[in-house]
Amino acid sequence: MKLLRELYDYREMIFSLVQRDLKGRYKGSLLGFLWTFLNPLLQLCVYTLVFSVIMRNGIEDFYLFLFVALVPWMFFSACVASAAGLIRAQQDMVKKIYFPREVLPVAFVTSQFINMFYSLLVVLAVLMIAGKGINIFAVLSLPIIMVIEYVMALGIALITSAITVYFRDMEYLLGIITMAWQFLTPIFYSVDMVPARLMPVFNLNPMTSVIIAYRDILYYKQLPKMETLIQAIICGILLLAAGLFVFGRLKRHFAEEL
Amino acid sequence: MKECNAVEVHRVVKKFKVYQDKGHTIKERALFKRRRKYEERTVLDEISFEIPKGQAVGLIGHNGCGKSTTLKLLTRIMYPDAGTVEMQGRVSSLIELGAGFHPDMSGRQNIYINASIFGLTKKEIDSRLHNIIAFSELEEYIDNPVRTYSSGMYMRLAFSVAINVDADILLIDEILAVGDANFQAKCFNRLREIKSGGTTIVIVSHAMGQIEQICDRSIWIHDGKIKADGIPREVDPIYLDFMGQQRQTVSEKKEECSNTDVLPQECSKEPQEPENKKRWGNGLARIKNISMKDVNGKSRSVFKVGEDIIFKIHYCVNKTVEDACFGIGIFRSDGVQCFGTNTKIEQIPLFHLEEDGYFTLNLKEVSLLPGEYWVDIAIECGYGIPVDYFTKALRFETYSEINDVGIARINHTWKSGSQIF
Numbered sequence: 001m002k003l004l005r006e007l008y009d010y011r012e013m014i015f016s017l018v019q020r021d022l023k024g025r026y027k028g029s030l031l032g033f034l035w036t037f038l039n040p041l042l043q044l045c046v047y048t049l050v051f052s053v054i055m056r057n058g059i060e061d062f063y064l065f066l067f068v069a070l071v072p073w074m075f076f077s078a079c080v081a082s083a084a085g086l087i088r089a090q091q092d093m094v095k096k097i098y099f100p101r102e103v104l105p106v107a108f109v110t111s112q113f114i115n116m117f118y119s120l121l122v123v124l125a126v127l128m129i130a131g132k133g134i135n136i137f138a139v140l141s142l143p144i145i146m147v148i149e150y151v152m153a154l155g156i157a158l159i160t161s162a163i164t165v166y167f168r169d170m171e172y173l174l175g176i177i178t179m180a181w182q183f184l185t186p187i188f189y190s191v192d193m194v195p196a197r198l199m200p201v202f203n204l205n206p207m208t209s210v211i212i213a214y215r216d217i218l219y220y221k222q223l224p225k226m227e228t229l230i231q232a233i234i235c236g237i238l239l240l241a242a243g244l245f246v247f248g249r250l251k252r253h254f255a256e257e258l
Numbered sequence: 259m260k261e262c263n264a265v266e267v268h269r270v271v272k273k274f275k276v277y278q279d280k281g282h283t284i285k286e287r288a289l290f291k292r293r294r295k296y297e298e299r300t301v302l303d304e305i306s307f308e309i310p311k312g313q314a315v316g317l318i319g320h321n322g323c324g325k326s327t328t329l330k331l332l333t334r335i336m337y338p339d340a341g342t343v344e345m346q347g348r349v350s351s352l353i354e355l356g357a358g359f360h361p362d363m364s365g366r367q368n369i370y371i372n373a374s375i376f377g378l379t380k381k382e383i384d385s386r387l388h389n390i391i392a393f394s395e396l397e398e399y400i401d402n403p404v405r406t407y408s409s410g411m412y413m414r415l416a417f418s419v420a421i422n423v424d425a426d427i428l429l430i431d432e433i434l435a436v437g438d439a440n441f442q443a444k445c446f447n448r449l450r451e452i453k454s455g456g457t458t459i460v461i462v463s464h465a466m467g468q469i470e471q472i473c474d475r476s477i478w479i480h481d482g483k484i485k486a487d488g489i490p491r492e493v494d495p496i497y498l499d500f501m502g503q504q505r506q507t508v509s510e511k512k513e514e515c516s517n518t519d520v521l522p523q524e525c526s527k528e529p530q531e532p533e534n535k536k537r538w539g540n541g542l543a544r545i546k547n548i549s550m551k552d553v554n555g556k557s558r559s560v561f562k563v564g565e566d567i568i569f570k571i572h573y574c575v576n577k578t579v580e581d582a583c584f585g586i587g588i589f590r591s592d593g594v595q596c597f598g599t600n601t602k603i604e605q606i607p608l609f610h611l612e613e614d615g616y617f618t619l620n621l622k623e624v625s626l627l628p629g630e631y632w633v634d635i636a637i638e639c640g641y642g643i644p645v646d647y648f649t650k651a652l653r654f655e656t657y658s659e660i661n662d663v664g665i666a667r668i669n670h671t672w673k674s675g676s677q678i679f
Contacts, residue, residue: 012374012383020360020371027362096354098334099375255335256274 003244006100013099017107022114040071040119044126059190061219064132068218069187069211071123072146075116076153076207077178079109083157084164084171091258101251102244105157113150120146123218135221145213145224148232152206155239162250165257185211206235259344264427264458265309265332270341272302272327301327303482304341311346311426314459316469316490318497319479320504325462328479329353329429332460347426347458350376356416361405365396368404369419376423386422393448394418395441414441421448428452430461446471466494466661495659502560502657537651539644542579543611543637547572550633550652563658563667567624571635572616573646579611582639586619591630596665600638611637625667628658 007014026035047070048063059065086108087094087101094101120142127134164170185207186194194202202208209232213224259266275296301324309315317325330336331343333351358371369390373383391400394414396407404412430449449472453459463469469476469490476493478486480500486493537545549570552558561567569586585600602608633652637645660667672679 009379010374010377012370012379013377015380016371016374017358020358020363024360024362092354093357093375095335097351097357097375098349099377252337255330 003100003102003248007102007106010099010103013103014107014110017103018111018114021107021111036115036118037122040122041126043067043070044122061130061132064127064130065190065215065219066188067126068123069215071116071119072149072210072214073182073185073187073207074119075112076149076156076210077182078112079153079157080160080181081171081174081178082112083108084160084174086157086161087165087254088168088258095255095258101254102158102247105154105161105247108161109150109154109157112153113146117146127218133221134218138217138221138223141223142214142217144229145210145217145232148229148236149210151236152210152232152239155236155241155243158240158243158247162247162254165250165254181205181207187211203231206232206239209235259346260308262310263308264311264313264346265307265460266342266344267305267307267328267331268342268344269304269306270302270328270331270338270343271300271304272324272331272336273298273300273339275299300482302331302338302479305479305482305484306341307477307484307487309458309460311458312453312456313475314453314461314473316473316476317460317462317479318464318466318469318476318494319485320501323479324482325479326431329431329460329462332427332429345427348377348424349427349429350420350423350425351429351431352417352420353429353431355413355420359404359412359416362403364402365394365400365404365407365415366391368415372416372419373423376420378423390418390422393422393444410438417441417445421445421452424452425457427458427460430459430463432463466490466498470494498657498659499562502562502655537646537648539637539646540639541646542577542639543573543575543582543645545571545635545637545646545648545651546574546614547616548635548651550654559653560655560657561624563627563656563660564623564625567621567654569619569621569633569635569652570616571619572614573611573637574614575611579637579639579645581608582611582637582645583608584617584619585634585636585638587634587636588626589632589634590626590665591632594665596626596631598634600636602638624656625669626656627662627664627667628656630655 022036023033026032029035031038044063044067047066051057051062051066056062083105086104090104093099094104124134124139160170160174184202185205186202191202191208191212209228213228213232216222216224216228276299277296305324305328317328319325327336329351330353331338332345333349333353334343356372358375359368360371363371366387369387370380370383373386373390374380378386391397394400394411394417396411396415399407399411404415407415446468449459453472459472461469461473473490476486476488476490476497477484478493478497486496549557550559551568551570552561553566553568571584583600583602583606585598585602587598588596590596631654632650633654634647634649635651636647638647639645658667
């Protein structure tokens with residue numbers, strides 16, 4: 001509770017860090033903010049080229065099937081891997097100024113989240129232009145799963161950013177971990193293709209239910225199943241609780257360790 | 259916590275682990291377990307103090323005594339290993355300037371970022387924006403990207419933000435060295451304003467003058483303990499005195515090491531050693547041994563302004579020197595000659611040196627102001643022919659509690675014509 005109040009007091013800091021990140025990222029480039037949209041669009045072009053022309057497979061509109069899952073995954077993996085170096089990157093600030101340390105991961109995850117939001121706009125536009133169309137009711141449920149994913153990503157970012165202060169290996173280790181994680185999450189394939197006996201393992205993966213929900217909404221144009229959502233919510237809350245706990249324990253000695 | 263206090267520090271202990279070679283990766287940690295040996299250094303040892311609201315306190319002490327750590331504990335960047343730190347009110351710290359500045363963004367945008375890191379809301383920043391820009395004197399450049407600023411402009415902007423964050427408690431670490439003299443004066447005046455507005459201030463500084471001008475109280479921290487606590491005019495001189503003596507023990511140690519090579523070895527007939535740049539002369543006689551003592555006969559190399567310094571110079575004679583005289587010169591470390599004389603100038607008749615001996619020179623009430631000084635000593639003969647001219651033969655330092663400036667202190671008194679003081 002105290003933490004929430006403090007974070008609220010520092011809302012302007014979160015806001016301006018997010019703004020700095022978003023605005024500063026493409027500053028000085030010719031196309032500027034346009035890159036936020038151009039980036040996912042160009043990526044989509046590459047995937048379309050590869051999977052519709054070269055590597056054809058059985059799934060209909062595979063590039064869309066892939067892309068609706070890849071966008072939320074990229075948000076998540078950025079929060080796992082890039083968040084690791086977060087505290088260390090801001091060490092001048094951490095060593096010299098007091099502010100609730102949670103501000104840094106919150107701002108980072110939020111700015112990644114906003115990036116994902118823009119990418120999703122591109123996805124929606126493409127879905128309509130490609131003739132696939134969207135289901136308005138399903139899309140209206142999109143924010144729910146987005147918030148759940150945000151909570152999960154924040155939980156993970158809190159853990160990785162705090163631990164990396166003490167173990168620099170984490171930063172490199174996480175690169176490999178996220179790659180493995182990516183292939184163990186039904187992104188490049190459908191969850192139906194997973195062997196039944198491996199399913200319990202897949203259900204342990206918090207991202208499985210999230211990706212399924214995104215795909216239900218955007219690709220299959222249907223409301224996500226209740227059980228998928230509940231599973232995701234429970235995972236999200238557990239991750240956030242763990243993240244806050246770990247971060248809270250480790251943050252006291254940040255200034256000395258850096 | 260008492261109502262009237264802004265800060266209460268109670269029996270705070272802070273220890274640091276000093277690693278010889280700390281492994282940051284798992285491999286290093288696993289493989290080199292033995293390398294992870296560390297010493298635990300107690301930086302603060304059960305320190306307690308209270309600061310009433312509105313008081314300005316200066317923390318003084320030598321480097322590494324724990325004063326910056328104390329400030330960091332107050333800022334809540336670090337947490338004590340034992341004891342408690344309690345504060346009442348909003349804390350702002352002028353420790354890091356320009357935190358979060360983005361070089362590609364304009365000065366104005368950076369004000370928002372920087373001020374928000376100090377915990378200000380957008381509304382609060384909006385209302386201060388005008389003051390901040392005016393204070394920085396950067397009106398014309400405020401919408402240019404910060405990367406186009408000179409370093410002075412950059413610091414001015416950063417300082418303006420920091421000093422306009424109104425806080426109940428303001429913590430400052432050695433930062434009044436920003437910008438040119440004008441801007442410094444401005445910062446100083448602003449600090450005084452802040453203080454008169456009732457803000458509690460804690461400053462860490464080596465500049466005693468600053469502390470005396472702003473603070474009501476000095477706390478001297480030495481080796482993790484509070485050594486003295488009181489009004490600056492009383493504490494600061496004791497501290498300076500102590501530091502002067504410390505310096506002396508350090509330079510004594512240095513001398514022990516260098517004694518053998520600085521002073522001439524034997525009465526060598528040919529003074530063509532590598533040191534011949536430092537000394538020259540025809541070598542008929544050689545300065546052999548020089549000592550520098552205070553009135554109590556104790557060897558020293560650090561003196562308080564106004565103390566007597568007594569030199570004793572031994573010499574040995576290789577061949578009779580006719581019509582000789584002794585001389586001395588004192589130079590400040592930047593080469594300014596502060597004093598010079600010899601026996602001839604002072605009407606002591608020329609003499610012959612036939613055998614080894616010594617002479618003493620008693621400098622009364624040396625009032626050279628704090629600094630480092632070098633002493634040249636010479637034996638001459640005839641009309642200025644050097645027999646042994648020994649430059650930088652000795653070095654001494656002076657210290658003082660008074661901050662007067664110049665080369666030497668001139669005895670003086672003040673008197674007011676109209677009895678205003």
